[in-house]
Amino acid sequence: MWWEYSFDRIRPEYRFIAPDLRGRGDTVGPDANWTVEQLAADVYTLIKSMGITASVHLVGHSLGGNVALQYALDHPREVRSLTLLNPGWVAGDMPAEVGDVARIEAMLADDRKLLKMALRGIAAMHPEDDNWKRLEEASLKQSDDASRRGPAALKEWVVVNQLPKLGHIPTMVVRGKGDAFLSTEAVCQPIVERIPGTKYVEIDGATHSPNVETPDAWMDALYENLERAR
Secondary structure (H helix, E strand, O other), X not given: OOOHHHHOOOOXXXXXXXXXXXXXXXXXXOOOXXXXXXXXXXXXXXXXXXXXXXXXXXXXXXXXXXHHHHHHHXXXXXXXXXXXXXXXXXXXXXXXXXXXXXXXXXXXXXXXXXXXXHHHHOOOOOOOOHHHHHHHHHHOOOOHHHHHHHHHHHHHOEXXXXXXXXXXXXXXXXXXXXXXXXXXXXXXXXXXXXXXXXEEEEEOOOOOOHHHHOHHHHHHHHHHHHHHOO
């Protein structure tokens, strides 16, 4: 659902695939002890099971940006471009308050009222309308075990020193300018600095989720990077 606005703006020469990761959406199976490496392997397995043999354009939002980076590190010659939208930490330096266990448990308790507030915060510029209700409903399908595992998995995932090997891939980091808590400029800069040739774009009027807050501006940035890979 969080990619629906992007799908609505697809140009005919491209095909978008948006899988649910472990513990999210309609995916079934183990969801308590996942790692970023496992999520990347899941996506790779999906791509191969679909019979796709050509190199792919990888696009990831938030945690999905980390998954896209790991996929590229594992299969650098099979990635045509990388577009990372408000990605997460790459050096294991996630702030302690983000991963605080008590905070996460509180978000999952009491009918997930705090989780719903947090979701609103990561797309603060999206109108409070029927589409938002659908986005919220889709997000709340994430299992509690997957939510609990997230901060530890991100803390364990340290790839900052491996990033220079991706310099042959046209890479863009896109960030909602109003994201002051998760994907801040300081979070994005290690990626920009270590992958040679990476372009950095900030989008006004968006926080953590330009793909639903400012979808036209987001898609303009995405297509710019896809064109770089032609």
